[in-house]
Amino acid sequence: MKRFQTYHISEDHKGLSLEHYLKTILAYSGRTIQKLTRLNGIKLNNKNVFLQRRLQQGDVLAVRIPDDRSYGVLPEKGPVDILYEDQGVIVLNKPPHLLVHPAGHTSTGTLANFLAGYFQQKGDVITIRPLHRLDRDTSGCIVFAKDSRTQTFLEKGLSDGRFKRTYWSVVEGKIEPASGIIDMPIGPHPTLPNRRAVDINGERALTRYTTLKASEKWTLLELNLETGRTHQIRVHFAHFGHAVVGDKMYGKRSPLIDRQALHAKSVTFVHPASGQLIEVQAPLPPDLAKVIDD
Structure with a gap:
């Protein structure tokens, strides 16, 4: 078509x-x-x-x-929570405990497979093009481009700051000062291949944070990423002894939630076709909302 x-x-x-x-x-x-x-x-x-x-x-x-020739992944029937869609872009609300894209020995059952199934059901052949990644246990907004030109435009926005991502996270302890900037480079962990660590020889990583709510045991933060390093938020706050609540990799398990308490709350980008500023928000999932309300 x-x-x-x-x-x-x-x-x-x-x-x-x-x-x-x-x-x-x-x-x-x-x-x-x-x-x-x-x-x-x-x-x-x-x-x-x-x-x-x-x-x-x-x-x-x-x-x-130009017509795409394949989806790039195996189309599957599965839940797709659409927050925004037009001719060139689709923004999904990713649930926790779900991979974005096939990786390693996992080739099916991912959000990309379900999105391909959604396109197939509509009669469209559209290659799956995620603009960024979310960890398996992170929920919220994730953006996919429907064609290569839109992908190139939005990727440029990621690199020059026009494509913005805002996260909400609950971290351990009380954060002082209540708002600020963490500007510390991140590189590979010296001994654990799947992890990252603050490393003076790593790539620059800059996270802006603001306290939204606090108790004696935890702090709810709003976070804006100026860079997009792997595990950036998790590494930065764990480094200062305020690991993301429930983060089993960089912190510890929590009775409050069975995953890391991290949610991609919104994305904002300039649309390549209209030039308009598009903002899309994802509602808090029930498990994270429960932590904040208790």
């Missing part, structure tokens, strides 16, 4: 030729534009159009998205 990405021409871009807009604003190469033209893959206001046509404010440009 042919899929098109639509773009609404703003006042800033009126008067540009269609070819100039495709090359400079959407960053299409001349070769790609020629191929799209041959395939009738460029339409303006639902009609084929010459490349030298001058754009007007309010015009609707539709550009064909």
Whole structure:
């Protein structure tokens, strides 16, 4: 099935030729534009159009998205909690205790398999493209791109700070000061291959935190990641003796919750088609809400 990405021409871009807009604003190469033209893959206001046509404010440009040939994983029927979806992006609410993508000896039963099953049920062949990862036991927002151009755009947003992720976490003890920045590099653990550790020779890792609620035994934090290192939040707070509650890898088991108390609360990104700022939030899962309310 042919899929098109639509773009609404703003006042800033009126008067540009269609070819100039495709090359400079959407960053299409001349070769790609020629191929799209041959395939009738460029339409303006639902009609084929010459490349030298001058754009007007309010015009609707539709550009064909190259067809994917596979899902990249085995499609399976399973729960998919959709928080946001459009032509280029889908944001899911990942439950805890579920892998995002097949890894190691696990090839089925992951969120990626279930998302592929959802696309298959709709009659679409869309390769599964997660923009970031969540640990098996972390819940909340995770973003997938539906095509390679959207993936490239959003990945650039991750690297330049336009794609923002906010987490909520319950950590052990009372945090002082109540808000601040942890700027400590993270690298491989010196003896345990599956873990990470604060390491002066590691990659820069920066976590901003704010206290939302506190008791004598734990603190609820809102966290913003300036970098995306593996296990970043878990490593940073464990390093200071405030491990994420229930984190069996970097801390200890907890009677309060049977996983690490970490939730991807929201994602915010600039949409590649509309240029609008999109914010998506995931509700707290019952197990974490219970910890906070008790």
